[in-house]
Amino acid sequence: MxxxxxxxxxxxxxxxxxxxxxxxxxxxxxxxxxxxxxxxxxxxxxxxxxxxxxxxxxxxxxxxxxxxxxxxxxxxxxxxxxxxxxxxxxxxxxxxxxxxxxxAIPNRPKDDVPEGADEHGNVLYREFASSREKLTEGRQHFELGEATGLMDFEAAAKLSGSRFVVLKGQLARLERALGQFMLDLHTGEHGYTEVVPPVLVRDEAMFGTAQLPKFREDQFAAGDGYWLIPTAEVPLTNLVRESILTEDALPLRLTALTPCFRAEAGAAGRDTRGMLRQHQFNKVELVSITTPDKSAEEHERMLSCAEAVLKKLDLTYRVMTLCTGDMGFASQKTYDIEVWVPGQQTFREISSCSVCGDFQARRMGARFRAKEGKAVNFVHTLNGSGVAVGRALIAVMENYQNPDGSITVPSALAPYMGGLTRIEGPNH
The missing domain is CATH 1.10.287.40 (Serine-tRNA synthetase, tRNA binding domain)
Structure with a gap:
């Protein structure tokens, strides 16, 4: 606002x-x-x-x-x-x-955001190369998953239609391991507080983070004024709605692992195969509430926290600064982390980290009282994926695939996999 x-x-x-x-x-x-x-x-x-x-x-x-x-x-x-x-x-x-x-008007971009009409105007910020040999070809995740019998799109379609998946056995455990690994990293090393929020929210919460009214068609309405969350950004950020915080309480750093639901109304025909664009997916979200003078610094910190997930998984990735024509409605500035997926021989987004300034705070009525002068001002809000669990699963499957179709478990996930080092499926 x-x-x-x-x-x-x-x-x-x-x-x-x-x-x-x-x-x-x-x-x-x-x-x-x-x-x-x-x-x-x-x-x-x-x-x-x-x-x-x-x-x-x-x-x-x-x-x-x-x-x-x-x-x-x-x-x-x-x-x-x-x-x-x-x-x-x-x-x-x-x-x-x-x-x-x-x-109905999007946020104003920061002065250092590159100008451009679409994703072609995005600018490389930095990149990270895996210590392992970079695969330049290989099977896509759904080919690997279906071959092992542990990824079932047909069963999901019978239950719910297209853009859903059923994970089984070792792949189900691998996805659970990824979510737990990320939460432990962000809470144990990065200072975020874990939250288990509702996944049903009211109109006011969706308005506060700017999903409503403009993006109504991209959301799943649950009836009686409730919505399924498209990301935990919505409940986490709205925890401070209609509040006056003390400056000493800031920054607030919150994280949550939740299911997320998106109608993907504007994505007809895109990524229809596999798990890249699902109606339901799991994601670890990072949210920061801070003072205006610290928000730029907090943005860089949040980006580093999200990058740490991929570094520990030893995945090749790059960070892009989104241009004015590609960043989100509520964002002042956004970094996208794109992970290498050899099955598609390209980089795909796995995290977006955005600083929103006071744009969401004005919609929510979220303020803080300064230590000096006791003035009351709007907080600044930030959000980022830390990271999307389903897309991390895709990246691990494709980058750790073996010629025989099995998947090596990254060493960072070993404590969460009960000693399992390789996913082979029941046929092995």
Whole structure:
């Protein structure tokens, strides 16, 4: 959510940032809507002030026994009272119109975000090479999984339709191991607090993190005003909604492993084979709540925490800085971590780490009280995948595959696999 006062103070800067996102100038429209809101507020206030003044005059007229004057004044008060509900309604509608318009506009990109129309404008930030020999070809994860009999898309389709999977046996355990490994890493080494949040949230929570109203079609509605979460970003970030935190309590660093649900309405025909784009998947989420002066530093820290997962799994990856045309609606700046998948002979996204500034905080009413001066300001929010468990499973399967179709278990996962070093499936 944008601050209309900031837009008024620098409309040219606001329009310039929108232009970087490929949008037309909007400051004039927004200022006009704010003028209408202010006019409605002034009209309602003037009505109330006039009624208050007339009430005093009525008292004076009655004291002077000027009944005719008192009657005229009382009639005017009655007329003003009749007008008041309409003025209050107009005031509410003007505020709602402005808020809805502001809520539909994406966040402003930071100055150092590269400009571009789509993913082709993204810029390499850094990269990491595995200590093992990089596979440049091999079977895709679904070929490996189906060959072992441990990945069943047909059974999932009978249960739920397309874009679902049933994992069995050793592959099911491998996915569980990945999630536990990530949680232990982030809580034990990176200082995140583990949370088990609800996976059903209300409209207000989805609005707070900007999934609603713009991305309604990408979500799964559960009825009665509830939604299945698309990511644990939603409940974790909303833990501070409608709150005033102390500066000493910041930063808050939270993590959760949850199922996530996405309708993928805008992804028809994309990645229909395999587990890359599922309606249901597991993900370890990282969320930070911090002060404005620390958010850029926290963004780099969060990225390093997500990278540590792939480094410990010894997977080749690269970090891309997303351009203005490719980053998310609520983001000021986003890093994507892309892991090498030899089955496709390309890099695929496995994590996005974004800093949102006060964009989500304004939608949630999340603030903090500064130690110096006791001023109350909006917090800054950040979120990132730490990382997507299903995509990590894909990366491990494809990068650790053997010529015979078996999969070597990475050493980092050995403590979670009960001594199992190789996944071979029941046929072995």
């Amino acid at each position: 944008h601050d209309i006062r900031a837009i008024r103070e620098n409309p040219q800067g606001f329009d310039r940032d929108l232009e970087r996102r490929g949008l037309a100038p909007l400051s004039a429209e927004l200022i006009a809507l704010d003028d209408a809101r202010k006019g409605a507020v002034s009209a309602a206030q003037a009505n109330q002030e006039r009624r208050n003044a007339l009430s005093k005059e009525i008292g004076g007229a009655k004291k002077a026994k000027d009944e005719a004057r008192a009657a005229d004044l009382m009639a005017e008060v009655a007329r003003l009272k009749d007008e008041a509900p309409g003025l209050e309604t107009a005031q509410g509608e003007a505020a709602k119109t402005l808020d809805e318009r502001l809520a």
